[in-house]
Amino acid sequence: MEPISKPIVGERTAPTGPALINLGRPPYKTLFWRKLQDNLVQVFSVAALTLAVGVMLWILCTILVRGSEALSWDFLTKLTAPHGFEGGIGNALLGTLYITLFAALIAVPPAICAGIWLAEFGKQSFLADALRFSANVMMGMPSIVVGLFVYMILVAPMGASSGLAGSVSLAILMFPVVMRTTEDMLMMVPDTLRESGLALGLTRCRVTLQIICKAARNGMVTGVLLAVARVSGETAPLLFTAQFAQTWPNTFFNGPTASIPVLINNYGMSNFEDLQTAGWGASLVIAVLVLSINIIARVAFRDKKH
Amino acid sequence: MDTQQEPKIKIRARKLSFFYEGGHQALFDNDLDIPERQITAVIGPSGCGKSTHLRTYNRIYSLHRGQRAEGEVLLDGENILDPKTDLLTLRRRVGMIFQKPTPFPMSVFDNVAYPLRLHFKLSRKEIEERVEAALQGASLWDEVKDQLRKSGLALSGGQQQRLCIARAIAAEPEVLLMDEPTSAIDPVATLKIEDLVLRLRERFTIVIVTHNMQQAARISDRTAFFYKGRIIEVGPTQQIFTAPKEKKTEEYITGRFG
Numbered sequence: 001m002e003p004i005s006k007p008i009v010g011e012r013t014a015p016t017g018p019a020l021i022n023l024g025r026p027p028y029k030t031l032f033w034r035k036l037q038d039n040l041v042q043v044f045s046v047a048a049l050t051l052a053v054g055v056m057l058w059i060l061c062t063i064l065v066r067g068s069e070a071l072s073w074d075f076l077t078k079l080t081a082p083h084g085f086e087g088g089i090g091n092a093l094l095g096t097l098y099i100t101l102f103a104a105l106i107a108v109p110p111a112i113c114a115g116i117w118l119a120e121f122g123k124q125s126f127l128a129d130a131l132r133f134s135a136n137v138m139m140g141m142p143s144i145v146v147g148l149f150v151y152m153i154l155v156a157p158m159g160a161s162s163g164l165a166g167s168v169s170l171a172i173l174m175f176p177v178v179m180r181t182t183e184d185m186l187m188m189v190p191d192t193l194r195e196s197g198l199a200l201g202l203t204r205c206r207v208t209l210q211i212i213c214k215a216a217r218n219g220m221v222t223g224v225l226l227a228v229a230r231v232s233g234e235t236a237p238l239l240f241t242a243q244f245a246q247t248w249p250n251t252f253f254n255g256p257t258a259s260i261p262v263l264i265n266n267y268g269m270s271n272f273e274d275l276q277t278a279g280w281g282a283s284l285v286i287a288v289l290v291l292s293i294n295i296i297a298r299v300a301f302r303d304k305k306h
Numbered sequence: 307m308d309t310q311q312e313p314k315i316k317i318r319a320r321k322l323s324f325f326y327e328g329g330h331q332a333l334f335d336n337d338l339d340i341p342e343r344q345i346t347a348v349i350g351p352s353g354c355g356k357s358t359h360l361r362t363y364n365r366i367y368s369l370h371r372g373q374r375a376e377g378e379v380l381l382d383g384e385n386i387l388d389p390k391t392d393l394l395t396l397r398r399r400v401g402m403i404f405q406k407p408t409p410f411p412m413s414v415f416d417n418v419a420y421p422l423r424l425h426f427k428l429s430r431k432e433i434e435e436r437v438e439a440a441l442q443g444a445s446l447w448d449e450v451k452d453q454l455r456k457s458g459l460a461l462s463g464g465q466q467q468r469l470c471i472a473r474a475i476a477a478e479p480e481v482l483l484m485d486e487p488t489s490a491i492d493p494v495a496t497l498k499i500e501d502l503v504l505r506l507r508e509r510f511t512i513v514i515v516t517h518n519m520q521q522a523a524r525i526s527d528r529t530a531f532f533y534k535g536r537i538i539e540v541g542p543t544q545q546i547f548t549a550p551k552e553k554k555t556e557e558y559i560t561g562r563f564g
Contacts, residue, residue, distance in 0.1 A: 123371070192404050195366050196470065199402035200421045200477055201394050215411040 070281025083272040092258040095249040103170035115182025135176035144236035151240040163257030166242030170231040181223030185216040218301040225297035235261035313341040316511040318380040327372030347522035350532030364400040401479035405486040407466030409458030421477035444472035464495025484514040
């Protein structure tokens, strides 16, 4: 193979084709407007950034300042009490944990299965498109409508509100979010990884569960955590379903159950200063919870190497 | 190149045509013989159908909707395009290496052990032996023997590709398909992989698609030149690169288009 493998050095052949037509360089346009435009865009983006971050910091600071005076160990662990009595938010905190946990248990497994189906099997079929469309509609649905719906199908027939009914309404809100993020994360896994699994003689099922889901795992966990964080502060779906109770959430399955968002709603509308302060304290607690879930999701489940 | 003894033909493609979704035809009546335990290079300009042709040999295209092949691909005389062909059995016999390295998201060891555990009944000790042998075979062992627990994704691009080769040969296939295995890899790693492919020749029937003509010239026994979905010329590599019979082939290998 001599002629091909010999290195070719220093032999430059004259180009063929017509010579370039030289019309000279015309006078330049002024750069002023382009530079101005560039500067304006920068100023606007920095302003927008400051606005977004500023508002967030403002909210956080307000909650921190107003809420911290209520904060104590007793506040976190004691039962709620009416105006004039020493009380805490312990039952609401535990209630929120129960309601959110059960919501995740109800929503996450089927949502992940649906997301896998959409990304790996349904793809562009009619059924898959219909599922995606309904999920988008559900994500845009006002959460209070979901609360009313669960009231109608669960609370009214059973004759009692319950924490579980609250979980069901939060689960309805979580399902489309988790499904779509699962799908998105799986779609980001390159097709060549699927092909190389299949090329080794793996079944579609094995490729999906042991390779593709593993490759997308961090993104999927992050999606679930962010959905949990999102719904844990939802108030409207709980107003009719879990309602509120001054007791510990022993009645999670068959009676009203306290939760932080509903507590904030009730205390915030109260005229008593001690309850209002407790409301700020509860706001601080839920804000810290949501923020920590977000930070955990971002830090612990970040993809190290792609 | 042993020309006295006619080698056995491992794969015979006959009147092979291929259609993408929407009916776009990418291959036209391809006839190609792949001799056993030789390296067959498939060359041609981008979009000429060389990868498409290769992807029918293990029917990997069937992952994608609307793609179909017509004609025959005979592996040891059996038409694998027959819908009754068991794809898992086929792919156990015909391994594949892709353009971009595709390590699985698991440790170096598990990447190679995966097909072993999947296809064979082996003791833990036998698996360890075979993982080492496969990594040796892929000239990767010395570089990774102390980091077998490290994620396969943490290796360099060239190492990842050799890991994929180790994974493929651990499954003990009869045929290895390589779809531009070095096009995403630096020149030094490319030479390593070429050297490796030459050594794999004695055990596997190898079909390698490449857009690098020097590579085809360096490593292959036979070369097939594809142009616009048709096979223009097939022959011993020596002849294709020194005395091509077709005008198109000559134009391509002398770099006049491509």
